[in-house]
Amino acid sequence: MITNRELLIKTVLYRSMHRGCKETDILLGVFAQKKINDLEDDELRLYSQLVLEDDALIYDWILQKSLTPKNYQNLIQKIRQFHKL
Numbered sequence: 001m002i003t004n005r006e007l008l009i010k011t012v013l014y015r016s017m018h019r020g021c022k023e024t025d026i027l028l029g030v031f032a033q034k035k036i037n038d039l040e041d042d043e044l045r046l047y048s049q050l051v052l053e054d055d056a057l058i059y060d061w062i063l064q065k066s067l068t069p070k071n072y073q074n075l076i077q078k079i080r081q082f083h084k085l
Contacts, residue, residue: 008045009036011048012051013032017032021056028058030082034082046072047075062085
C-alpha cells in the first residue's frame with residue numbers, strides 16, 4: 001500500500017520535472033530527484049506548494065532576481081546550495 005508521503009513525493013517529482021520551462025525543469029527536477037527523500041514532512045508539503053507557483057517566479061527566486069517570499073526562503077536556499085548558485 002502506498003503511503004501519503006510516497007504519493008506526495010511522486011506528485012512533486014513529476015511536477016518538478018514537467019513544468020513547461022526547461023530551465024525550471026532542470027533546477028527543480030534535478031534537485032527533486034536527488035533530495036526529495038531528504039526533506040522533512042513539513043518541507044515536503046511546502047515544496048509541494050512551491051511547485052504550484054509560476055515558473056518565472058521560481059526561476060527568479062532561485063537566481064535571486066527577485067525577493068523570495070518568506071515562507072519559501074529556506075527551501076529556495078536549499079535548492080540554490082544544491083546547484084551551487
